[in-house]
Amino acid sequence: MVLSSHNSNRLVLLGTKGGPAIRPGGPWPTSSLLELGGRTIVVDCALGVTRGLTNAGISLKQLDLIFITHLHSDHVLELGPLIHTAWTAGLATPVKVFGPAGTAVYWRGFLQSVAFDIDIRIVDEGRPDIRDLVAVVEFGEGTVLSEDELSVTALRVDHPPVTECFALRFEHGGKRVVFSADTAYFPPLADFAKGADILVHEAMLEEGVERLVARTGNGARLREHLMASHTLAADAGRVATAAKVGRLVLNHLIPADDPEFGEADWIAAVRKTWTGGLTIGRDGLVVELADTRPHKGRTA
DSSP: OOBOSOOSOEEEEEEOBSSSOOOTTOOOBSEEEEEETTEEEEEOOOTTHHHHHHHTTOOGGGOOEEEOSOOSHHHHTTHHHHHHHHHHTTOOSOEEEEESTTHHHHHHHHHHHTHHHHHHHHHHHOOOOHHHHEEEEEOOSEEEEEETTEEEEEEEOOBTTBOSOEEEEEEETTEEEEEOOSOSOOTHHHHHTTTOSEEEEEEEOHHHHHHHHHTSTTHHHHHHHHHHHSOBHHHHHHHHHHHTOSEEEEEEEESSSOTTOOHHHHHHHHTTTOOSEEEEOOTTOEEEGGGOSOOTTOOO
Protein backbone atom coordinates (compact mmCIF):
# COMPACT_ATOMS: atom_id res chain seq x y z
CA MET A 1 0.00 0.00 0.00
CA VAL A 2 1.33 3.43 -1.00
CA LEU A 3 0.03 6.52 0.75
CA SER A 4 -0.39 9.64 -1.37
CA SER A 5 1.80 12.64 -0.62
CA HIS A 6 -1.26 14.88 -1.10
CA ASN A 7 -3.19 15.49 2.10
CA SER A 8 -6.52 16.33 0.46
CA ASN A 9 -8.95 14.06 -1.27
CA ARG A 10 -9.20 15.06 -4.92
CA LEU A 11 -10.22 13.97 -8.38
CA VAL A 12 -8.02 14.89 -11.34
CA LEU A 13 -9.31 14.36 -14.87
CA LEU A 14 -6.24 13.32 -16.83
CA GLY A 15 -7.95 12.75 -20.18
CA THR A 16 -11.52 13.67 -21.03
CA LYS A 17 -12.40 12.79 -24.61
CA GLY A 18 -14.45 9.82 -25.68
CA GLY A 19 -12.87 7.49 -28.21
CA PRO A 20 -9.25 6.65 -29.01
CA ALA A 21 -8.43 9.24 -31.69
CA ILE A 22 -5.81 11.91 -30.99
CA ARG A 23 -6.02 15.22 -32.86
CA PRO A 24 -3.63 18.20 -32.94
CA GLY A 25 -3.98 20.29 -29.80
CA GLY A 26 -6.95 18.24 -28.64
CA PRO A 27 -7.68 16.44 -25.38
CA TRP A 28 -6.46 12.97 -24.43
CA PRO A 29 -8.72 9.91 -24.14
CA THR A 30 -10.19 8.96 -20.79
CA SER A 31 -8.24 8.38 -17.61
CA SER A 32 -8.63 9.79 -14.11
CA LEU A 33 -6.74 10.09 -10.84
CA LEU A 34 -8.60 9.75 -7.55
CA GLU A 35 -6.76 10.49 -4.31
CA LEU A 36 -8.93 9.19 -1.51
CA GLY A 37 -8.07 8.19 2.03
CA GLY A 38 -4.37 8.56 1.31
CA ARG A 39 -4.49 6.13 -1.65
CA THR A 40 -3.39 6.91 -5.19
CA ILE A 41 -6.05 5.42 -7.47
CA VAL A 42 -5.96 5.45 -11.27
CA VAL A 43 -9.24 4.82 -13.10
CA ASP A 44 -8.70 3.75 -16.73
CA CYS A 45 -5.43 4.00 -18.60
CA ALA A 46 -5.92 5.58 -22.00
CA LEU A 47 -3.13 7.00 -24.10
CA GLY A 48 -1.60 9.91 -22.16
CA VAL A 49 -2.24 8.61 -18.63
CA THR A 50 1.46 8.51 -17.69
CA ARG A 51 2.10 12.12 -18.69
CA GLY A 52 -1.19 13.15 -17.08
CA LEU A 53 -0.21 11.63 -13.73
CA THR A 54 3.18 13.31 -13.72
CA ASN A 55 1.59 16.63 -14.67
CA ALA A 56 -0.76 16.16 -11.69
CA GLY A 57 2.26 15.97 -9.39
CA ILE A 58 2.20 12.23 -8.85
CA SER A 59 5.50 10.39 -8.50
CA LEU A 60 5.16 7.28 -10.62
CA LYS A 61 6.82 5.35 -7.78
CA GLN A 62 3.56 5.99 -5.85
CA LEU A 63 1.49 3.82 -8.21
CA ASP A 64 -0.82 1.84 -5.96
CA LEU A 65 -4.26 0.87 -7.25
CA ILE A 66 -5.37 0.81 -10.89
CA PHE A 67 -8.92 0.12 -12.05
CA ILE A 68 -9.96 -0.62 -15.63
CA THR A 69 -13.69 -0.22 -16.35
CA HIS A 70 -13.62 -2.16 -19.64
CA LEU A 71 -11.21 -3.25 -22.34
CA HIS A 72 -11.90 -0.73 -25.10
CA SER A 73 -8.52 0.70 -26.16
CA ASP A 74 -9.35 4.23 -24.99
CA HIS A 75 -9.48 2.84 -21.44
CA VAL A 76 -6.66 0.28 -21.35
CA LEU A 77 -4.10 1.07 -24.09
CA GLU A 78 -1.48 2.60 -21.77
CA LEU A 79 -1.91 0.30 -18.76
CA GLY A 80 1.24 -1.69 -19.52
CA PRO A 81 3.35 1.31 -20.52
CA LEU A 82 2.27 3.21 -17.37
CA ILE A 83 3.38 0.43 -15.04
CA HIS A 84 6.57 -0.21 -17.00
CA THR A 85 7.47 3.50 -17.01
CA ALA A 86 6.83 3.66 -13.25
CA TRP A 87 9.12 0.64 -12.86
CA THR A 88 11.92 2.35 -14.77
CA ALA A 89 11.33 5.41 -12.55
CA GLY A 90 12.03 3.32 -9.45
CA LEU A 91 8.76 1.58 -8.58
CA ALA A 92 9.59 -1.09 -6.01
CA THR A 93 6.28 -1.56 -4.17
CA PRO A 94 3.34 -3.76 -5.23
CA VAL A 95 0.71 -2.50 -7.65
CA LYS A 96 -2.77 -4.01 -7.83
CA VAL A 97 -4.63 -3.86 -11.13
CA PHE A 98 -8.37 -4.50 -11.07
CA GLY A 99 -10.15 -5.06 -14.35
CA PRO A 100 -12.82 -7.12 -16.10
CA ALA A 101 -12.25 -10.58 -17.57
CA GLY A 102 -9.45 -10.33 -20.10
CA THR A 103 -7.27 -7.88 -18.15
CA ALA A 104 -4.81 -10.63 -17.17
CA VAL A 105 -4.46 -11.66 -20.83
CA TYR A 106 -3.65 -8.05 -21.73
CA TRP A 107 -1.01 -7.84 -18.98
CA ARG A 108 0.64 -11.14 -19.95
CA GLY A 109 0.74 -10.05 -23.57
CA PHE A 110 2.33 -6.75 -22.64
CA LEU A 111 4.98 -8.46 -20.52
CA GLN A 112 5.76 -10.79 -23.40
CA SER A 113 6.12 -7.86 -25.80
CA VAL A 114 8.76 -6.14 -23.62
CA ALA A 115 10.42 -9.25 -22.13
CA PHE A 116 13.80 -8.33 -23.67
CA ASP A 117 13.74 -4.89 -22.03
CA ILE A 118 12.57 -6.22 -18.66
CA ASP A 119 15.17 -8.98 -18.47
CA ILE A 120 18.06 -6.75 -19.48
CA ARG A 121 17.13 -3.98 -17.03
CA ILE A 122 16.90 -6.44 -14.13
CA VAL A 123 20.47 -7.54 -14.83
CA ASP A 124 21.93 -4.24 -16.03
CA GLU A 125 20.21 -1.85 -13.61
CA GLY A 126 19.53 -4.09 -10.60
CA ARG A 127 15.78 -3.60 -10.70
CA PRO A 128 13.26 -5.90 -8.99
CA ASP A 129 11.32 -8.14 -11.37
CA ILE A 130 8.27 -6.17 -12.53
CA ARG A 131 6.42 -9.48 -12.92
CA ASP A 132 6.61 -9.95 -9.15
CA LEU A 133 5.34 -6.44 -8.35
CA VAL A 134 2.03 -6.51 -10.22
CA ALA A 135 -1.08 -8.47 -9.23
CA VAL A 136 -4.03 -8.50 -11.62
CA VAL A 137 -7.47 -9.10 -10.09
CA GLU A 138 -10.38 -9.67 -12.45
CA PHE A 139 -13.80 -8.65 -11.13
CA GLY A 140 -17.50 -8.75 -11.88
CA GLU A 141 -20.46 -7.09 -10.18
CA GLY A 142 -20.34 -6.50 -6.44
CA THR A 143 -17.49 -5.88 -4.03
CA VAL A 144 -14.17 -5.38 -5.79
CA LEU A 145 -11.98 -4.27 -2.88
CA SER A 146 -12.39 -3.76 0.85
CA GLU A 147 -9.13 -2.67 2.45
CA ASP A 148 -8.11 -0.15 5.13
CA GLU A 149 -11.56 1.52 5.18
CA LEU A 150 -11.52 1.88 1.38
CA SER A 151 -14.32 0.02 -0.36
CA VAL A 152 -14.80 -0.33 -4.10
CA THR A 153 -17.98 -1.72 -5.66
CA ALA A 154 -18.83 -2.49 -9.30
CA LEU A 155 -22.09 -2.32 -11.25
CA ARG A 156 -22.42 -3.77 -14.74
CA VAL A 157 -23.62 -1.06 -17.10
CA ASP A 158 -25.04 -1.04 -20.64
CA HIS A 159 -22.28 -0.54 -23.22
CA PRO A 160 -23.02 -2.83 -26.18
CA PRO A 161 -21.42 -4.77 -27.67
CA VAL A 162 -19.09 -4.86 -24.61
CA THR A 163 -20.72 -6.89 -21.83
CA GLU A 164 -17.89 -6.67 -19.27
CA CYS A 165 -18.14 -2.94 -18.53
CA PHE A 166 -18.54 -1.65 -14.99
CA ALA A 167 -19.37 1.54 -13.13
CA LEU A 168 -17.24 1.87 -10.00
CA ARG A 169 -18.05 3.33 -6.57
CA PHE A 170 -15.21 4.35 -4.25
CA GLU A 171 -15.96 5.01 -0.57
CA HIS A 172 -13.73 6.09 2.30
CA GLY A 173 -14.36 8.09 5.46
CA GLY A 174 -17.85 9.14 4.43
CA LYS A 175 -16.70 10.30 0.98
CA ARG A 176 -18.16 8.61 -2.08
CA VAL A 177 -17.09 8.99 -5.73
CA VAL A 178 -18.77 7.11 -8.57
CA PHE A 179 -17.55 6.65 -12.16
CA SER A 180 -20.22 5.68 -14.69
CA ALA A 181 -17.76 4.07 -17.11
CA ASP A 182 -18.99 3.99 -20.72
CA THR A 183 -22.71 3.36 -20.80
CA ALA A 184 -25.98 4.08 -22.53
CA TYR A 185 -28.53 5.88 -20.35
CA PHE A 186 -28.82 3.46 -17.44
CA PRO A 187 -31.34 4.43 -14.74
CA PRO A 188 -30.11 1.76 -12.22
CA LEU A 189 -26.91 3.81 -11.99
CA ALA A 190 -28.86 6.34 -9.89
CA ASP A 191 -29.31 3.86 -7.04
CA PHE A 192 -25.66 2.82 -7.32
CA ALA A 193 -24.55 6.48 -7.10
CA LYS A 194 -27.09 7.51 -4.43
CA GLY A 195 -25.75 10.39 -2.33
CA ALA A 196 -22.29 10.39 -3.92
CA ASP A 197 -20.15 13.47 -3.42
CA ILE A 198 -19.12 13.24 -7.08
CA LEU A 199 -20.64 11.38 -10.02
CA VAL A 200 -18.24 11.26 -12.97
CA HIS A 201 -20.50 10.45 -15.92
CA GLU A 202 -19.79 10.10 -19.61
CA ALA A 203 -21.74 12.45 -21.87
CA MET A 204 -22.59 13.09 -25.49
CA LEU A 205 -24.01 16.16 -27.29
CA GLU A 206 -26.63 15.06 -29.80
CA GLU A 207 -25.96 17.91 -32.23
CA GLY A 208 -22.25 17.16 -31.93
CA VAL A 209 -22.87 13.54 -32.83
CA GLU A 210 -24.56 14.64 -36.06
CA ARG A 211 -21.51 16.70 -37.04
CA LEU A 212 -19.19 13.84 -36.10
CA VAL A 213 -21.17 11.40 -38.21
CA ALA A 214 -21.26 13.80 -41.15
CA ARG A 215 -17.47 13.97 -41.37
CA THR A 216 -16.85 10.25 -40.84
CA GLY A 217 -16.68 7.66 -43.60
CA ASN A 218 -18.66 5.03 -41.70
CA GLY A 219 -21.09 7.62 -40.40
CA ALA A 220 -24.35 5.67 -40.27
CA ARG A 221 -22.80 2.72 -38.46
CA LEU A 222 -20.92 5.01 -36.07
CA ARG A 223 -24.10 6.91 -35.21
CA GLU A 224 -25.86 3.64 -34.47
CA HIS A 225 -23.06 2.59 -32.09
CA LEU A 226 -22.89 5.95 -30.32
CA MET A 227 -26.63 6.21 -29.71
CA ALA A 228 -26.84 2.60 -28.49
CA SER A 229 -23.77 2.69 -26.23
CA HIS A 230 -23.41 6.21 -24.79
CA THR A 231 -25.42 8.74 -22.76
CA LEU A 232 -26.74 12.09 -23.92
CA ALA A 233 -25.77 14.95 -21.59
CA ALA A 234 -29.37 15.54 -20.49
CA ASP A 235 -29.70 11.87 -19.51
CA ALA A 236 -26.50 12.10 -17.45
CA GLY A 237 -28.26 14.96 -15.67
CA ARG A 238 -31.27 12.74 -15.07
CA VAL A 239 -29.08 10.14 -13.36
CA ALA A 240 -27.46 12.81 -11.18
CA THR A 241 -30.85 14.23 -10.19
CA ALA A 242 -32.28 10.82 -9.29
CA ALA A 243 -29.13 10.00 -7.30
CA LYS A 244 -29.07 13.36 -5.47
CA VAL A 245 -25.30 13.64 -5.89
CA GLY A 246 -23.24 16.57 -4.68
CA ARG A 247 -21.59 17.31 -8.02
CA LEU A 248 -21.91 15.99 -11.56
CA VAL A 249 -18.66 15.89 -13.51
CA LEU A 250 -19.04 15.24 -17.23
CA ASN A 251 -16.22 13.18 -18.73
CA HIS A 252 -15.54 11.01 -21.81
CA LEU A 253 -17.04 13.84 -23.86
CA ILE A 254 -18.36 13.15 -27.37
CA PRO A 255 -17.43 15.29 -29.20
CA ALA A 256 -14.60 16.75 -27.12
CA ASP A 257 -12.62 18.47 -29.87
CA ASP A 258 -15.19 20.05 -32.18
CA PRO A 259 -14.58 23.83 -32.28
CA GLU A 260 -18.31 24.38 -32.89
CA PHE A 261 -19.11 23.29 -29.33
CA GLY A 262 -17.84 24.68 -26.05
CA GLU A 263 -18.53 24.47 -22.34
CA ALA A 264 -21.66 26.62 -22.65
CA ASP A 265 -23.26 24.04 -24.96
CA TRP A 266 -22.62 21.23 -22.47
CA ILE A 267 -23.98 23.31 -19.57
CA ALA A 268 -27.13 24.19 -21.52
CA ALA A 269 -27.76 20.53 -22.36
CA VAL A 270 -27.35 19.33 -18.75
CA ARG A 271 -29.25 22.18 -17.08
CA LYS A 272 -32.47 20.86 -18.63
CA THR A 273 -32.34 17.98 -16.13
CA TRP A 274 -29.81 18.88 -13.41
CA THR A 275 -29.64 22.00 -11.22
CA GLY A 276 -26.86 21.01 -8.82
CA GLY A 277 -23.08 21.38 -8.85
CA LEU A 278 -21.74 20.85 -12.36
CA THR A 279 -18.26 20.53 -13.83
CA ILE A 280 -17.58 20.03 -17.53
CA GLY A 281 -14.43 17.93 -17.82
CA ARG A 282 -11.20 19.12 -19.37
CA ASP A 283 -7.73 17.62 -19.22
CA GLY A 284 -5.90 18.41 -15.99
CA LEU A 285 -8.97 19.71 -14.17
CA VAL A 286 -8.91 19.20 -10.39
CA VAL A 287 -12.05 18.72 -8.27
CA GLU A 288 -11.42 18.83 -4.53
CA LEU A 289 -13.74 16.51 -2.62
CA ALA A 290 -14.15 19.13 0.10
CA ASP A 291 -15.95 21.31 -2.45
CA THR A 292 -18.49 18.93 -3.96
CA ARG A 293 -21.75 19.93 -2.31
CA PRO A 294 -23.78 22.48 -4.30
CA HIS A 295 -23.46 26.05 -3.06
CA LYS A 296 -26.27 28.57 -3.17
CA GLY A 297 -26.02 30.59 -6.35
CA ARG A 298 -23.62 28.28 -8.13
CA THR A 299 -24.57 28.02 -11.78
CA ALA A 300 -21.95 25.63 -13.08
